[in-house]
Amino acid sequence: MIGPSKLAGRLIQIGAVVAALAIWYLATRHQVTKSLFFPPLAQVWQELVRLAQAPDSYSAIQVTLLTIAKAYGIAVLLGIFTAYLVTRSRWATQVFEPLLSNMFAVPLTLFLPVFILFFGIGANSKVAYGAAYGFFPVALSTIAGFSAVDSHYIKAARSMGANGWEMFRHVLLPAAMPIVFSGLRVALVICFTSVLGGETISSIAGVGRKIALSAELLETARMYAWILFVVVLMASMNGLLSRLEAHRQEAAR
Amino acid sequence: MSLMTGSATLAWTDRAGRLATSAAFARLVLLAAFLLFWEFGAAWWGDRAMVRPLSEVVQALFNRVLSDPKILAAIRVTFLELSLAYGLAILVGLGIGLTIGMSRWAEAGAFPLVVMLYGVPQVVLLPLFILVFGLGPASKIAFGFSHGVFPIIFNVVAGMRNVNQLYLRSARSMGATPLEIFRHVTFPHMVPSFFAGLRLAMTMTLLGILLAELYVSSAGIGYYTQVFSETFNPAPLFALIAVLAGMAILLNELVRIAERRFTRWKD
Numbered sequence: 023m024i025g026p027s028k029l030a031g032r033l034i035q036i037g038a039v040v041a042a043l044a045i046w047y048l049a050t051r052h053q054v055t056k057s058l059f060f061p062p063l064a065q066v067w068q069e070l071v072r073l074a075q076a077p078d079s080y081s082a083i084q085v086t087l088l089t090i091a092k093a094y095g096i097a098v099l100l101g102i103f104t105a106y107l108v109t110r111s112r113w114a115t116q117v118f119e120p121l122l123s124n125m126f127a128v129p130l131t132l133f134l135p136v137f138i139l140f141f142g143i144g145a146n147s148k149v150a151y152g153a154a155y156g157f158f159p160v161a162l163s164t165i166a167g168f169s170a171v172d173s174h175y176i177k178a179a180r181s182m183g184a185n186g187w188e189m190f191r192h193v194l195l196p197a198a199m200p201i202v203f204s205g206l207r208v209a210l211v212i213c214f215t216s217v218l219g220g221e222t223i224s225s226i227a228g229v230g231r232k233i234a235l236s237a238e239l240l241e242t243a244r245m246y247a248w249i250l251f252v253v254v255l256m257a258s259m260n261g262l263l264s265r266l267e268a269h270r271q272e273a274a275r
Numbered sequence: 276m277s278l279m280t281g282s283a284t285l286a287w288t289d290r291a292g293r294l295a296t297s298a299a300f301a302r303l304v305l306l307a308a309f310l311l312f313w314e315f316g317a318a319w320w321g322d323r324a325m326v327r328p329l330s331e332v333v334q335a336l337f338n339r340v341l342s343d344p345k346i347l348a349a350i351r352v353t354f355l356e357l358s359l360a361y362g363l364a365i366l367v368g369l370g371i372g373l374t375i376g377m378s379r380w381a382e383a384g385a386f387p388l389v390v391m392l393y394g395v396p397q398v399v400l401l402p403l404f405i406l407v408f409g410l411g412p413a414s415k416i417a418f419g420f421s422h423g424v425f426p427i428i429f430n431v432v433a434g435m436r437n438v439n440q441l442y443l444r445s446a447r448s449m450g451a452t453p454l455e456i457f458r459h460v461t462f463p464h465m466v467p468s469f470f471a472g473l474r475l476a477m478t479m480t481l482l483g484i485l486l487a488e489l490y491v492s493s494a495g496i497g498y499y500t501q502v503f504s505e506t507f508n509p510a511p512l513f514a515l516i517a518v519l520a521g522m523a524i525l526l527n528e529l530v531r532i533a534e535r536r537f538t539r540w541k542d
Contacts, residue, residue: 032387034383034385034388035387035388053358058406059403113296113301116298117301120278120298121305127478127523131524132485133516135500135501135503135504136504136509136512138504139507139512140325213394215400217395218398222398222399222490223401233399233402234402235407236402237403237405238402239338242405242406245403256395256396260394
């Protein structure tokens with residue numbers, strides 16, 4: 023059996039995108055679909071150009087990116103710190119690890135109204151919501167990473183007189199890095215989608231609000247333009263993360 | 276006699292000591308401490324517009340949430356949306372996953388497309404779903420389905436990929452037809468991964484439905500959470516959230532029980 027190559031997969035992928043665009047183009051050209059839901063592609067492109075020229079779009083993008091950065095920063099710092107404290111003793115790990123993973127299984131989206139009640143409708147509630155969502159993957163993967171560190175390393179470092187910070191910085195973190203990194207990656211995607219989701223559902227500013235607003239005003243072409251922007255942003259973020267991880271693995275070798 | 280009771284009490288204290296230091300017991304103590312803190316902390320320091328003591332939330336659960344026929348109807352609607360979306364996600368996900376897993380060409384061709392689609396952050400498509408499917412339950416079901424279908428596809432494909440080639444080759448050399456190979460070799464090996472997908476899909480479907488409910492809803496649960504949070508009425512809000520969380524945990528446990536039944540052959 024001859025397996026298809028990676029190139030074939032890539033070609034099919036590109037072909038599918040081209041086919042989808044062609045179908046969209048032809049369908050809107052010949053009025054097969056409602057132009058309200060699927061506006062002509064040219065119109066989406068015009069809206070994209072218009073948005074790129076409007077200063078208002080940049081302030082929305084700035085709000086969203088800043089909110090994501092804050093939420094992610096809090097999630098990473100709190101997650102790693104919590105994992106460090108929890109893994110100081112095997113007993114604490116046994117107590118807290120199932121607790122955290124069970125809490126992560128309950129959809130935090132349930133609490134979105136509570137976040138809005140506590141932190142208001144502005145960006146702060148999205149920071150809190152994104153940080154709370156991103157905290158769990160960071161903490162869980164860091165706990166897993168720290169628990170899996172070879173105890174010989176820890177004993178050796180301790181017998182050489184490493185203090186708490188040195189142990190964390192030079193032994194635990196580097197040894198656990200592959201597992202921690204997977205958590206950091208998941209958390210970034212989660213922060214990204216939960217901030218955008220929070221903005222879409224109820225907010226006063228940001229990219230998510232722009233998408234919801236365009237939909238409410240039935241400006242579907244503008245909505246697609248914004249969605250396209252978010253998809254490209256997400257794809258480039260994922261690409262960057264993959265490059266970073268490959269680079270890190272290369273450096274570790 | 277006294278010796279016996281002595282050793283019995285010794286055994287008992289020993290067991291009690293082990294219980295007191297067990298992780299599960301510590302979790303219970305933590306939970307109790309949290310609930311006590313909620314009850315008394317909220318009464319002493321809390322802002323009444325933000326938090327209420329636990330006892331008031333429990334009261335609201337029975338007096339406001341579970342006794343209001345409109346809210347009960349909303350919970351029922353959400354539950355129905357969830358079951359339909361989840362059922363659809365399982366059927367379609369299994370269909371797509373099996374098709375992709377059966378042939379290497381389908382895997383090379385269709386799987387990258389599925390991964391690509393999954394890369395789109397779905398929340399930003401929520402307004403589009405509402406535009407196309409309307410304000411009613413249809414848009415919630417569609418959005419929940421779009422969240423739940425991907426974990427099932429991924430796990431079915433992964434499960435089929437993990438089958439030991441040796442088993443496949445020996446089954447083939449013994450003259451098994453493709454259908455027999457699927458029934459007796461591939462399917463039993465796929466089950467653990469499939470159930471992991473089912474569990475994840477349950478969480479994701481619920482997430483999709485809640486997001487859609489919270490975004491816009493005229494009679495569902497989202498409507499009531501919005502009313503309670505906008506009127507600064509936290510007691511019924513927390514009670515309603517507790518009901519939903521209970522629903523999420525219950526459904527998760529049901530899938531877990533089914534998983535244990537179907538993976539029994541492994542041990």
